[in-house]
Amino acid sequence: MQNQTINANDVNTWHDTADVIILGYGIAGACAALEAKRAGADVLVVERASGGGGTSATSSGYFYLGGGTAVQKATGDEDDADNMFRFLATSTAAPDSDIVKRYCDGSVEHFDWLEAQGVPFERTAYREKTLSTLTTECLTSTGNEKVWPYRDIARPCPRGHRVAMAGDAAGGKAMEALLGQCASENIRTSCDSQAIALIVDAGRVVGVRVRQYDSIKDLKADKAVIIATGAFGNNPAMVAKYAPQMQGNTYPIGIPYNDGAGIELGISVGAATQAMQNVMPTASFYPPGQLLKGIVVNNRGKRFVAEDSYHGRTASFVMEQPEGKAWLILDAEIFAYPELEMFGHSLVDGWETVEQMEAGLKLPPGALQKTLTEYNRDAAAGEDRRFFKYKDWLKPLDKAPYAAFDISFQKSTYFFFTLGGLKVSARAEVLDANGTAIPGLLAAGACACTIPQDGKGYASGLSLGPASFFGRIAGQQAAQAARRD
Ligand SMILES: Cc1cc2nc3c(=O)[nH]c(=O)nc-3n(C[C@H](O)[C@H](O)[C@H](O)COP(=O)(O)OP(=O)(O)OC[C@H]3O[C@@H](n4cnc5c(N)ncnc54)[C@H](O)[C@@H]3O)c2cc1C
CATH class of the missing domain: 3.90.700.10 (Succinate dehydrogenase/fumarate reductase flavoprotein, catalytic domain)
Known part of the structure; x- marks a missing residue:
């Protein structure tokens, strides 16, 4: 159903209306919701599960941030936005320099914003080489900064900021804080609601059709729809089509609803995709x-x-x-x-x-x-x-x-999550094959392709970091559209 669109003229009843409708309540969706609401938009989050969290809540809780964050300053790890840009622009497979620059320039502010939402980070560093610290220490080298050729291009600096929670799944602590903010700001949610088709009117996305239990509902988005439904590793047909190398003794990680639905919704209205063959593998x-x-x-x-x-x-x-x-x-x-x-x-x-x-x-x-x-x-x-x-x-x-x-x-046994997704601009607009923004449609998080693009250039934190950052931008952008009209 996700590959078909519904014409607005064929909608009999709009079951609900909002300025901005966000599909998916993981970290990208939650950050988008907060920014859109704070900028004055009426927001409705549509979530397939019975509550928010997504894979974000099961993650290890590393955010890749730098440029001189409060933690980097406290631990004496000198960094600046240009240095971070040089590293990411080199390690990203096909970097959009606007996207990378916006992320690096905004990284310190984004760290402060996350803390202000209640996401806790210690002013400490963990210096051993490991996959994931199970302690509360924050700053860790989580990528290839010291690996040649990167260390010759940018001064190596640790940028993995781990949420202060002992044990695994520290991402749950971040989501607890962000979802708590959303609840306290009365952001409307429609849970147990699976987005199954986009509704279009003369080339503009104007709503979404959802399946809620055994009923179908049409929801009207006066200004924008933001897709934030996560990766596609748990859709075997999509993995076989786009990343056929991940067969046999390989296992996708992430929640079952990371089935690529949002990517297919985007494709249904002409979106281009990027890096769909690439995964972040690990053993x-x-x-x-x-x-x-x-x-x-x-x-x-x-x-x-x-x-x-x-x-x-x-x-x-x-x-x-x-x-x-x-x-x-x-x-x-x-x-x-x-x-x-x-x-x-x-x-x-x-x-x-x-x-x-x-x-x-x-x-x-x-x-x-x-x-x-x-x-x-x-x-x-x-x-x-x-x-x-x-x-x-x-x-x-x-x-x-x-x-x-x-x-x-x-x-x-190799585990993986997918990195490809909808092609987007630095303003989180979903782009078609000509690079033109599709009216009324934005995307953020693992369903969109921003900075993490392949396993060779990946660093822990490059999913939660850009997902939350560009989620915020999507929310701001959607709210601006709401204000303009
Ligand atoms: C074990 C593990 C550890 C990880 N650790 C880290 C880490 O430390 N740092 C890091 O940067 N990355 C990490 N990652 C990757 C990272 O967690 C994800 O890339 C990131 O959380 C994606 O966020 P998201 O908001 O895009 O998607 P999600 O958090 O998955 O949220 C998507 C939401 O959309 C909903 N949804 C799906 N389809 C529909 C639909 N059709 N209609 C409505 N709702 C729908 C889902 O139910 C879900 O709630 C880890 C991944 C795993 C599996």
């Missing part, structure tokens, strides 16, 4: 951080990535290797088991010599020995001349016995 072999001192090789016995990369970047490269095969190679000095058992990296074996290891892994004769000879020579000199791994993670792998963990794509 992190760290923590513990010492494993980053190992090397990762493919079935040719060759390295293919700087091993100190963010786990999503490493996973993206693993997926591209011949037959998706890869091993983490360790020596006795740094040996440890990967802590996160859910990824299922299995220990292949231990060997007394590199030659035996090479034979045990069925690698071409001499290949791994050559790779390790070169790597060990460079590591001893404190410089990785092939992949420029950061010096902190360099050490010769020369203490027998040696060990290998199988981290192959399809053998280990």
Whole structure:
């Protein structure tokens, strides 16, 4: 149904009317609702579940923010908007510089805004390399800032701001605060309501048709509809169509309602999409951080990535290797088991010599020995001349016995969420194939493609950060439309 539109002339009864109708009550929808309401618009949020939260409420609670936030200042991590821009403009696959610039320029203000809504952040830093801290410490390096070539382009700086909540799913604390604000400002909601089609009038989006239990209702949006329905990883048909590489032993993470409905709604009125093939994959072999001192090789016995990369970047490269095969190679000095058992990296074996290891892994004769000879020579000199791994993670792998963990794509368990979505402007307008804004339609969050665009450039926090930031912009933009008329 989402790929058909309804003509406004065919609507018999408008069951409700608002200036701005927001589809989805995750972080993008909640931030849009707050800004639109505060700017004077009458707002109605349509949510398929029985309450707000979405995947945002189940997330780890990292926001990628910088440019000199209050936390960065308190922890002595010097940053500025230009530095942040240089990093994101380089690490984003196909950056729209207006989008990236707006995000970097507005990042400090956005941090202050989140705090003012009651989202708590400590003035502390966590300096270890990890997937997700389970403590309340805030500022963490969550991306590839120190990885070559990025560290030569922008001064490395931690920008992952974690919500102050111990344990996993700190995103729930952020959503508790934001949804609490929405409730206290009497933002109207229609829960258990699934958006199933957009209603159009002479090329303008003027409403939405929803299914509520066993009835169908038509809702009129006098000024704008904002789509904020999240990603599409839980729609197997869409994943097979757009990201067919994510089959077999791969699992989407996120709530079941992240089924791409909003993307299909946008497409139904002529929206263009972007980066639909790209995902953020992970099967992190760290923590513990010492494993980053190992090397990762493919079935040719060759390295293919700087091993100190963010786990999503490493996973993206693993997926591209011949037959998706890869091993983490360790020596006795740094040996440890990967802590996160859910990824299922299995220990292949231990060997007394590199030659035996090479034979045990069925690698071409001499290949791994050559790779390790070169790597060990460079590591001893404190410089990785092939992949420029950061010096902190360099050490010769020369203490027998040696060990290998199988981290192959399809053998280990890779989890993912999708990054592609509706093409949007820096004002959150949904664009058609010519780059023209579709009248009456805005989008934000994981259903829209802004800064996080592929796993190689992803950093933790690049979903909640832009989703909340551009959610706010969508709300402001929609309210402006309401004021203009
Ligand atoms: C385990 C996990 C940890 C994560 N940790 C982080 C992190 O620390 N930092 C980070 O930046 N990102 C993280 N992410 C990614 C991030 O959580 C999401 O990208 C982000 O929350 C998306 O926000 P959203 O508002 O776009 O979508 P959502 O929060 O998913 O909200 C979308 C809402 O739309 C509703 N909806 C869907 N279809 C319809 C429909 N047809 N009609 C009406 N309503 C509909 C849904 O029910 C949902 O409530 C994590 C993801 C997972 C799964």
